[in-house]
Amino acid sequence: MRLQDIQNDFHNELDSIYAKEEIDNFFFMLTESYFDVSRLKLALDPDIVLEKPHFILGALSQLKEEKPIQYILGETEFYGLQFKVNDDVLIPRPETEELVDWILNCHSERSEESSELSVLDIGTGSGCIAISLAKQLPNAKVYALDVSKKALKVAIMNAELNNVEIEFIEHNILNPRHAELVSASQKFDVIVSNPPYVRVKEKELMKQNVLNNEPHLALFVDDDNPLLFYKAICEFSKSNLKEEGRLFFEINEYLGNDMEELLKNYNFKNIELKQDIFEKDRMIKAVNINE
Ligand SMILES: C[S@@+](CC[C@H](N)C(=O)[O-])C[C@H]1O[C@@H](n2cnc3c(N)ncnc32)[C@H](O)[C@@H]1O
Structure with a gap:
């Protein structure tokens, strides 16, 4: 089957669901990943024929069901690194x-x-935050x-893939008995988290492909x-961050003020709310002071 004919099939089947440019992007991500054929290679040789087109036709069916391309490919890029993903993990976001x-x-500013x-x-x-930090802070x-x-x-697979050492811990952070976790390590300079933060009532604002495919354990909290x-x-950070240690959170864009209030109530200092490139309240940081 000619690759160009398959590209036409992609448009015939998907034009009602996705923008044309997005479909071309999906198509070339798939041809690169499955057959090592780039956009340029196909432009130079429009008659490339695939002997076994079933992989890419299978991907087309999954795109029709609005499965995210990252899950179809089984990988994505984050902070310049490759990460394996499947439907047990959230797809890392920009x-x-x-x-x-x-x-x-912030780290490079504190050279001492x-x-x-x-x-x-x-x-x-997926380990995207921990692994990117480990890579940049050897x-x-x-x-x-x-x-x-x-x-x-x-x-764990992603840490191996990116050649970094991380100590992974299976633990429920809502369980207040952190004794084993704490004894396994010393106090931390930095604690970071992008925890579940989407309220159930915000489901209606979300895209169906996220709702139908990404793990709800990673996304939702009660209204x-x-x-x-x-x-x-x-609570955990008050006893497990060093004096002057820093806490970083990704947050729900609608809850920036509540987050500031929360951190004040826990007696953190130097609280700083930051917007993302879309000018939405998206991250907050604070510094620990021991009581
Ligand atoms: C929003 S995802 C963030 C994933 C990743 N850090 C990222 O930024 O793409 C939240 C993660 O918290 C985990 N999680 C949910 N409940 C938890 C709990 N009680 N204790 C520890 N982790 C939990 C989920 O399994 C999920 O991997």
């Missing part, structure tokens, strides 16, 4: 790259800090925890307690 960037910029920075990522999912000791065994399996995870992590 706004989370902004959070990683913020952490790294020892090289042995210790970092904990809570709710690591002297840091990085820990990453998640309640999901299946997510941790993916994160009546949307800061549940942030409260638990603040």
Whole structure:
């Protein structure tokens, strides 16, 4: 089957669901990944024929069902690194790259800090935050925890793929008995988390392909307690961050003010709310003071 004919099939089947440019992007991501055929290669040789087109036709059926391209390919890019993904983990988002960037910029401003920075990522999912930090801070000791065994399996694979050492911990951060976790490590210089923060009532604002494919354990919190995870992590951080240690969160764009209030109530200082490139309140940081 000619690759160009398959591209036409993509448009015939998908034009009512996606924008034309997006369909071409999907098509070339698939041809590159499955057959090592780039956009340029096909332009130079429009008569390329595939002997076994079933892979790409299978992907077309999944795109018709609005399965995210990252899950179809089984991988994605985050902060310049490759990550394996499957439906046990959230697909890493560009706004989370902004959070990683913020952490790294803050670190480079504090040049007095020892090289042995210790970092904990809570709710690591694919491991994208922990692994990107470990890659950029080769002297840091990085820990990453998640309640999901299946997510941790993916994160472990990604740490190997990116050649970094992370200590992974299976733990429920809502369980106040953190004794084993704490004894396994010292206090942290940095705690970071992108916990579940979408209120159930916000489901109607979300795209169907997210709702139908991404793990709800990673996304949702009850409407009546949307800061549940942030409260638990603040509580944990008060006893597990060093004096002057920093706490970084990705947050729900509608809850920036509530987050500031929460961090004040927990007696953190230097609280700073930051917007993402779409000018939405998306991240917050604070510094620990021991009482
Ligand atoms: C929004 S996802 C973030 C994943 C990844 N850090 C990222 O930024 O793409 C939240 C993660 O928190 C984990 N999680 C949910 N409940 C948890 C709990 N009680 N304790 C620890 N982790 C939890 C989920 O499994 C999921 O991987």
